[in-house]
Amino acid sequence: MNQRFLIGTVAIAALWGMTPWAETRAQETSAPSTLAQTENAPQDTPPTSTTVSEAELEQFAHALVQVKIVEQRAILSILEEIKRQGFSEERFNAIVSAPSPESLNPPLTTAEQEKLTAINAQVEAIEAQALTQMTQAVVNQGLTYERYQAILATVRQQPELKERAQQLVTEIVGQLREN
Numbered sequence: 001m002n003q004r005f006l007i008g009t010v011a012i013a014a015l016w017g018m019t020p021w022a023e024t025r026a027q028e029t030s031a032p033s034t035l036a037q038t039e040n041a042p043q044d045t046p047p048t049s050t051t052v053s054e055a056e057l058e059q060f061a062h063a064l065v066q067v068k069i070v071e072q073r074a075i076l077s078i079l080e081e082i083k084r085q086g087f088s089e090e091r092f093n094a095i096v097s098a099p100s101p102e103s104l105n106p107p108l109t110t111a112e113q114e115k116l117t118a119i120n121a122q123v124e125a126i127e128a129q130a131l132t133q134m135t136q137a138v139v140n141q142g143l144t145y146e147r148y149q150a151i152l153a154t155v156r157q158q159p160e161l162k163e164r165a166q167q168l169v170t171e172i173v174g175q176l177r178e179n
Contacts, residue, residue, distance in 0.1 A: 050150045052154050052155070056147070057155075057161070057168060060151045060155070061168035062141045063137055063138045065176070066138075070133045070134050077126045081122045081126070082119060085118060087115065095108060
């Protein structure tokens with residue numbers, strides 16, 4: 001795996017995406033309570049803003065970079081598994097984007113179905129490992145998952161805070177590139 005590629009990709013993803021892991025983890029860890037909260041909450045209530053210190057923003061930025069590195073490694077592992085199973089990028093994309101298996105041309109073979117089952121099992125394992133590593137990256141920076149989420153929401157709401165977070169991420173990525 002090319003470390004410079006990962007770092008460059010992380011910089012771009014961290015600056016603009018702020019990380020889909022947050023939403024994935026939120027869905028996995030709080031699905032039952034989220035449903036109840038959604039049913040009882042007013043529909044157009046914006047997320048509450050929180051105060052973020054410079055130290056917390058730095059912790060957040062470091063955690064975000066580490067989360068994105070883990071995320072990119074997981075994506076690369078999934079792509080490697082797809083190739084290992086013998087799928088071309090075109091065929092795999094055709095299969096996963098088809099509205100139904102019957103609409104595929106050429107049709108999905110039994111061997112391809114078995115390969116897809118194997119890929120799915122590997123993807124689940126890769127995602128579980130990545131989620132554990134992402135959570136640990138946040139904790140290693142001295143934040144709880146909940147505080148990371150609160151900071152993420154605040155950064156998304158406040159343009160000046162987002163700009164400062166982007167600046168910190170750029171600095172961190174620059175330091176990583178030097179190493």
